[in-house]
Amino acid sequence: MKSVEQHTTDLLDLVEPLEPIRIELLRAQGGVLAEDVTAPVSLPQFDNSAMDGYALVAADIAGAGADTPVRLPVVADIAAGDPGTHAIRTGMCARIMTGAPMPAGADAVVPVEWTDGGVAEVLISRPAKAGNAVRPAGGDVEKGAGVLRSGAHIGPAEIAVLAAVGHPDALVHPRPRVAVLSTGEELVEPGTPIGPGQIWESNGYMLTAAAIDAGCAAFRHGFTGDDPSTVLATLGDVLPHADIVVTTGGVSMGAYDVVKEALTQLGTVRFEQVAVQPGKPQGAGTVHGTPIVTLPGNPVSSFVSFHLFVRPMLAKLSGRAPEGLPALRAPLAAPVRDSPQGRRSYLRAQLEYAADGGLAVRPVARQGSHQLAALASADALIVVDEAATELPAGRVVDVLRLP
Ligand SMILES: Nc1nc2c(c(=O)[nH]1)N[C@H]1C(S)=C(S)[C@@H](COP(=O)(O)OP(=O)(O)OC[C@H]3O[C@@H](n4cnc5c(N)ncnc54)[C@H](O)[C@@H]3O)O[C@H]1N2
Numbered sequence: 281m282k283s284v285e286q287h288t289t290d291l292l293d294l295v296e297p298l299e300p301i302r303i304e305l306l307r308a309q310g311g312v313l314a315e316d317v318t319a320p321v322s323l324p325q326f327d328n329s330a331m332d333g334y335a336l337v338a339a340d341i342a343g344a345g346a347d348t349p350v351r352l353p354v355v356a357d358i359a360a361g362d363p364g365t366h367a368i369r370t371g372m373c374a375r376i377m378t379g380a381p382m383p384a385g386a387d388a389v390v391p392v393e394w395t396d397g398g399v400a401e402v403l404i405s406r407p408a409k410a411g412n413a414v415r416p417a418g419g420d421v422e423k424g425a426g427v428l429r430s431g432a433h434i435g436p437a438e439i440a441v442l443a444a445v446g447h448p449d450a451l452v453h454p455r456p457r458v459a460v461l462s463t464g465e466e467l468v469e470p471g472t473p474i475g476p477g478q479i480w481e482s483n484g485y486m487l488t489a490a491a492i493d494a495g496c497a498a499f500r501h502g503f504t505g506d507d508p509s510t511v512l513a514t515l516g517d518v519l520p521h522a523d524i525v526v527t528t529g530g531v532s533m534g535a536y537d538v539v540k541e542a543l544t545q546l547g548t549v550r551f552e553q554v555a556v557q558p559g560k561p562q563g564a565g566t567v568h569g570t571p572i573v574t575l576p577g578n579p580v581s582s583f584v585s586f587h588l589f590v591r592p593m594l595a596k597l598s599g600r601a602p603e604g605l606p607a608l609r610a611p612l613a614a615p616v617r618d619s620p621q622g623r624r625s626y627l628r629a630q631l632e633y634a635a636d637g638g639l640a641v642r643p644v645a646r647q648g649s650h651q652l653a654a655l656a657s658a659d660a661l662i663v664v665d666e667a668a669t670e671l672p673a674g675r676v677v678d679v680l681r682l683p
């Protein structure tokens with residue numbers, strides 16, 4: 281059987297980062313920046329006030345106190361947006377608002393709370409040091425300095441920086457479009473009545489949600505029954521709109537393993553057994569140049585193999601490092617039994633605090649590949665290596681944190 285590492289590498293080889301496109305700022309959210317961004321101007325561009333108050337010469341109020349207030353004439357009123365043409369000299373001040381340009385000649389601002397709020401003249405009852413409440417030009421970024429590096433993940437703060445340096449758009453790797461296709465004659469849409477032998481479709485919902493969670497634009501394409509020609513026709517419909525196709529079901533040894541049957545005809549997808557539990561039957565390749573990954577139908581197998589194999593592909597398509605789930609190490613809170621020899625298992629588990637205050641990890645009780653409720657109760661996967669079949673409580677193990 282193929283190793284988890286080999287399969288991961290083979291799948292990553294099927295994808296390349298999507299070509300960057302220049303898109304309007306809010307649509308760039310969730311994308312990965314594909315250019316270095318520098319500041320065309322300093323931020324702030326001009327010295328400005330950090331508070332509503334009075335701009336003045338600090339030396340003029342060195343002796344100010346509650347009992348010895350200093351009186352200054354107010355010679356200007358400067359609001360944010362003022363073009364910055366005002367000036368003062370020693371012995372005078374200007375009323376100034378937060379964000380307004382400092383008048384030439386002033387070196388400090390006293391907040392209005394330290395004064396009587398006068399308009400024609402003002403009484404100031406506390407001294408201030410030079411530079412008080414002044415935001416100097418370039419104090420955030422100097423003109424020409426880098427503000428964002430290629431590879432940055434575009435979130436609200438990055439969008440703010442781009443807008444603040446005057447960019448209406450950004451060059452980003454777009455979010456990958458993921459088409460999710462479920463197969464199986466037994467599947468029925470949730471919300472519609474169910475007949476004997478049927479089940480409500482859940483993998484398509486799960487995988488679509490997982491792809492969205494991984495930062496992609498994902499679309500669930502219902503399900504296609506057990507007829508290979510329908511699978512091929514549906515694939516034909518979705519391929520032009522997808523950067524990657526993920527299918528679930530129909531890849532094992534059954535008489536009606538429709539995905540395997542349909543894609544084997546095209547001869548582009550390899551079906552293999554990977555030394556992993558759950559998730560042994562896997563397939564991957566390209567169809568008309570679009571990568572496709574065929575995940576097993578058992579719901580937990582599909583979930584785990586998405587996180588192990590598909591998530592890194594989505595990261596690479598997005599222009600990010602092809603990382604898997606965040607890893608940590610923690611001692612087992614309970615023993616592990618019956619792990620299959622020769623396959624690496626990923627046990628659904630819960631992280632908890634041990635008596636000593638450190639983290640520990642406990643396998644959930646139901647580890648079947650169909651046991652979705654147990655999966656929903658888990659927040660981590662315990663990695664049990666291929667050689668181990670049992671592990672005692674207290675053994676420190678690798679753990680992957682689920683999103
Ligand atoms: N003789 C063998 N049988 C099986 C083997 C094997 O090696 N030899 N492998 C088992 C393993 S491991 C897995 S995993 C499954 C994978 O099977 P398929 O990918 O072919 O999936 P299906 O047969 O279509 O379905 C399996 C199971 O999952 C349910 N299912 C499928 N799709 C959905 C969906 N969209 N939503 C909810 N549930 C779904 C389906 O009803 C079946 O119960 O094969 C084992 N068998």
Ligand code: MOO
Nearest residue numbers: 558559560581649
């Ligand atoms: O390996 Mo299958 O993926 O358990 O249930």
